Amino acid sequence: MSFSPLIRQLIEALRTLPGVGPKSAQRMALHLLERDRSGGLRLAEALQAAMHGVGYCNRCRSLSETEVCRLCTDPRRDDSLLCILQSPADVWAVEQAGGFNGRYFVLKGNLSPIDGLGPDEIGIPALLAQLEQREVAEVILATNPTVEGEATAHYIASLLKPRGIRVSRIAHGVPLGGELEFIDGGTLAHALAGRTLIS
Amino acid sequence: MSFSPLIRQLIEALRTLPGVGPKSAQRMALHLLERDRSGGLRLAEALQAAMHGVGYCNRCRSLSETEVCRLCTDPRRDDSLLCILQSPADVWAVEQAGGFNGRYFVLKGNLSPIDGLGPDEIGIPALLAQLEQREVAEVILATNPTVEGEATAHYIASLLKPRGIRVSRIAHGVPLGGELEFIDGGTLAHALAGRTLIS
Numbered sequence: 001m002s003f004s005p006l007i008r009q010l011i012e013a014l015r016t017l018p019g020v021g022p023k024s025a026q027r028m029a030l031h032l033l034e035r036d037r038s039g040g041l042r043l044a045e046a047l048q049a050a051m052h053g054v055g056y057c058n059r060c061r062s063l064s065e066t067e068v069c070r071l072c073t074d075p076r077r078d079d080s081l082l083c084i085l086q087s088p089a090d091v092w093a094v095e096q097a098g099g100f101n102g103r104y105f106v107l108k109g110n111l112s113p114i115d116g117l118g119p120d121e122i123g124i125p126a127l128l129a130q131l132e133q134r135e136v137a138e139v140i141l142a143t144n145p146t147v148e149g150e151a152t153a154h155y156i157a158s159l160l161k162p163r164g165i166r167v168s169r170i171a172h173g174v175p176l177g178g179e180l181e182f183i184d185g186g187t188l189a190h191a192l193a194g195r196t197l198i199s
Numbered sequence: 200m201s202f203s204p205l206i207r208q209l210i211e212a213l214r215t216l217p218g219v220g221p222k223s224a225q226r227m228a229l230h231l232l233e234r235d236r237s238g239g240l241r242l243a244e245a246l247q248a249a250m251h252g253v254g255y256c257n258r259c260r261s262l263s264e265t266e267v268c269r270l271c272t273d274p275r276r277d278d279s280l281l282c283i284l285q286s287p288a289d290v291w292a293v294e295q296a297g298g299f300n301g302r303y304f305v306l307k308g309n310l311s312p313i314d315g316l317g318p319d320e321i322g323i324p325a326l327l328a329q330l331e332q333r334e335v336a337e338v339i340l341a342t343n344p345t346v347e348g349e350a351t352a353h354y355i356a357s358l359l360k361p362r363g364i365r366v367s368r369i370a371h372g373v374p375l376g377g378e379l380e381f382i383d384g385g386t387l388a389h390a391l392a393g394r395t396l397i398s
Contacts (some may be wrong), residue, residue, distance in 0.1 A: 006249045006264045013245035016238035018230045031217045037250045041216035043245035046212035050205045051239040065205045
């Protein structure tokens with residue numbers, strides 16, 4: 001069936017959301033129209049405010065609605081630790097996990113020559129410029145453990161080591177709660193190679 | 200972690216959508232901010248247009264942005280068949296299934312005395328008024344096969360039969376592609392009781 005124009009446009013617009021197919025979009029549109037019009041209007045306002053108001057932090061380059069984000073201006077955080085990530089989602093994930101109290105720097109993705117993403121495109125020059133201005137004792141490379149993420153981590157390490165900065169990589173291994181029998185061979189090999197002594 | 204205000208408000212507003220939990224809302228917000236700002240703005244506009252512009256059809260009482268909806272004004276549809284449903288979503292489902300070419304009337308839910316929903320609340324007087332004005336040969340009761348849906352169907356049937364209108368109920372039984380072994384006993388009993396002769 002063809003819906004009336006406004007309903008059809010709403011269903012199509014809802015499908016731009018990730019993970020929303022035609023059936024869910026229809027259910028969402030109906031829910032808003034039948035049961036929660038004020039919620040629908042609130043969502044419209046929140047979308048407009050965020051799409052226009054959220055930019056990028058000048059320092060860590062994560063999403064921010066101020067020139068420098070809250071995490072970069074927080075005086076309680078440790079300036080000597082810099083964690084390098086490949087997307088704002090990763091900053092959120094690390095913050096939600098807790099336990100890290102340093103600063104962040106967000107790359108625009110990973111090195112991927114095949115997609116035309118070289119050091120300049122992902123923001124390496126800005127990273128180096130920041131490291132010259134700030135006193136960072138250790139850089140933690142937390143790009144994803146994919147081929148591109150590993151290549152990016154190695155590339156950055158090769159740039160920073162000659163400058164006398166300590167460079168570390170997040171641990172790879174068996175996730176908590178994981179069962180060895182269901183874990184892929186690559187992860188298992190990493191977990192064995194990266195074993196630590198029990199003191 | 201606490202997100203910056205605009206991002207937090209966007210995530211909270213996205214959670215008003217049915218089936219969207221905190222993690223999906225976060226993923227949606229990030230997707231729009233990082234990859235599809237124009238999509239986000241289009242969604243905001245579609246929401247505003249639909250929330251303000253979509254009302255109810257004066258005739259069938261389904262969602263419509265015009266006083267009388269497209270289905271009610273379509274001259275190719277059969278005026279003598281009236282299908283009674285309990286929500287606009289059901290109209291969409293029947294239309295998408297195809298095969299029905301009559302008119303619709305949408306109740307505001309089902310009779311449910313415990314929730315204070317009597318005949319007046321669900322729109323029975325309007326249904327009777329319409330049946331007096333129009334020449335309807337058959338009313339098809341397509342409320343859900345739940346306790347309330349069945350009660351509503353029986354109630355309407357008891358009102359219409361004395362007026363000489365033919366009243367039918369949609370068939371209940373084993374869904375196409377269903378496997379007997381996995382179908383609940385109530386459905387199976389219905390399917391057996393409602394068996395039809397193979398001619």
